Amino acid sequence: MSEPIISFRDVVKEFPAPRGFRRGRRHGAAVRAVDGVTLDVAAGEIFGVIGYSGAGKSTLVRLVNALETTTSGAVVVDGTDLTGLSEARLRPVRAGIGMIFQQFNLLSSRTVAGNVAYPLDVAGWSRADRDARVAELLDFVGIADKAGVHPAKLSGGQKQRVGIARALAANPRILLADEATSALDPETTADVLALLQRVNRELGITVVVITHEMEVVRSICHRVAVMEHGRVVEVGDAYSIFSAPRHAVTRRFVASALRDRPSDAVLARLRTRHAGRIVTVRVDEVAGSSAQVMGALAEHGVTGTIVYGGISEVAERPYGSLTLELVGSDDAVTAALDALRRVTVVADHGTAARPVDDAGDLPAAPDDVVEPGQTRPTADLPPRLPGGGTFGGTTAALGGID
Numbered sequence: 001m002s003e004p005i006i007s008f009r010d011v012v013k014e015f016p017a018p019r020g021f022r023r024g025r026r027h028g029a030a031v032r033a034v035d036g037v038t039l040d041v042a043a044g045e046i047f048g049v050i051g052y053s054g055a056g057k058s059t060l061v062r063l064v065n066a067l068e069t070t071t072s073g074a075v076v077v078d079g080t081d082l083t084g085l086s087e088a089r090l091r092p093v094r095a096g097i098g099m100i101f102q103q104f105n106l107l108s109s110r111t112v113a114g115n116v117a118y119p120l121d122v123a124g125w126s127r128a129d130r131d132a133r134v135a136e137l138l139d140f141v142g143i144a145d146k147a148g149v150h151p152a153k154l155s156g157g158q159k160q161r162v163g164i165a166r167a168l169a170a171n172p173r174i175l176l177a178d179e180a181t182s183a184l185d186p187e188t189t190a191d192v193l194a195l196l197q198r199v200n201r202e203l204g205i206t207v208v209v210i211t212h213e214m215e216v217v218r219s220i221c222h223r224v225a226v227m228e229h230g231r232v233v234e235v236g237d238a239y240s241i242f243s244a245p246r247h248a249v250t251r252r253f254v255a256s257a258l259r260d261r262p263s264d265a266v267l268a269r270l271r272t273r274h275a276g277r278i279v280t281v282r283v284d285e286v287a288g289s290s291a292q293v294m295g296a297l298a299e300h301g302v303t304g305t306i307v308y309g310g311i312s313e314v315a316e317r318p319y320g321s322l323t324l325e326l327v328g329s330d331d332a333v334t335a336a337l338d339a340l341r342r343v344t345v346v347a348d349h350g351t352a353a354r355p356v357d358d359a360g361d362l363p364a365a366p367d368d369v370v371e372p373g374q375t376r377p378t379a380d381l382p383p384r385l386p387g388g389g390t391f392g393g394t395t396a397a398l399g400g401i402d
């Protein structure tokens with residue numbers, strides 16, 4: 001990992017107890033929003049902080065630009081320990097950090113150009129330099145044609161582009177994005193995430209993304225920290241976190257994002273619809289290629305038909321799973337399962353008559369949970385895929401799996 005640009009060293013942040021509690025029996029019980037966090041963010045990465053509401057994500061990130069101060073421990077930003085720094089000494093540190101928010105926080109009285117110019121006005125830029133910089137930024141975020149428009153006339157995605165342009169105005173080294181896509185629809189979210197990726201790649205800016213959506217981590221994060229009750233419970237590169245989540249909270253987040261896994265309800269329907277043995281096999285960079293899966297089945301004369309699943313990308317690497325109906329004699333299917341287990345991770349779901357509850361390292365998706373405003377991208381496939389979709393017998397219909 002390259003040099004850390006942000007370091008948390010055993011950081012604790014407590015807030016005083018809410019008033020009602022102070023008078024009541026839990027007298028003096030403070031809220032520990034961040035509880036002993038030690039973490040490094042490397043220069044040049046897109047780092048995700050994920051957790052459920054109240055986990056302490058916003059507080060952790062607000063410590064970086066000293067919107068909050070630590071109760072104990074240290075936060076070091078770009079080589080400067082923020083502990084005990086005066087407002088005057090914090091100013092240059094803050095100048096190196098841009099921030100964007102869920103609700104955009106734009107000035108309604110200013111135009112788009114005026115909003116982006118605002119931090120430059122405060123910093124005392126000349127009019128000519130400021131106007132040139134604003135034009136350059138609006139061009140970069142793709143809303144040059146909206147320069148004279150007021151925020152009320154913009155869509156959510158356009159508002160967030162203004163927020164990003166404003167955050168980049170003073171050439172920060174770090175961009176903090178606090179739930180920056182949580183108010184946006186899935187398509188606009190994808191556009192804004194792609195823009196954050198350009199900010200990182202083309203401008204070399206370190207991006208810290210706070211989110212409660214694993215989809216955001218899947219799309220753009222290089223590394224991720226999972227928070228629960230103020231603590232970092234798991235940290236690692238995004239691919240490892242998806243492919244081998246250790247903590248229960250991480251597993252729940254991963255299951256919510258990987259909709260290639262059939263939920264228990266879907267499995268029950270698949271077992272009813274297909275008489276053969278239902279199994280799910282993992283497909284990733286090294287395991288479960290179509291050649292490997294076909295080979296394992298063909299070796300034992302078993303036919304495999306894809307009935308559910310999909311392959312997508314995590315951190316730009318292939319990842320997903322396929323659920324197959326295996327047809328053959330009992331002995332052949334058992335032998336084929338053993339052969340499959342030698343080439344990839346397998347979950348055996350059994351048959352309608354003999355269902356097996358063996359999720360193993362391939363946990364089922366949460367039961368038919370669809371986020372508001374989202375559709376489930378994977379679906380039960382018809383019993384036979386037109387034009388192929390059969391392993392072992394003929395060919396694999398799906399692309400990108402070997």
Ligand SMILES: Nc1ncnc2c1ncn2[C@@H]1O[C@H](COP(=O)(O)OP(=O)(O)OP(=O)(O)O)[C@@H](O)[C@H]1O
Binds near residue numbers: 031051054057
């Ligand atoms: N200024 C504050 N005063 C008192 N308690 C606070 C304050 N800010 C946050 N908290 C408490 O600290 C805990 C962590 O809050 P925080 O906002 O950091 O979590 P979060 O993971 O960002 O959640 P969310 O996504 O809901 O904002 C919560 O219990 C919250 O109520």
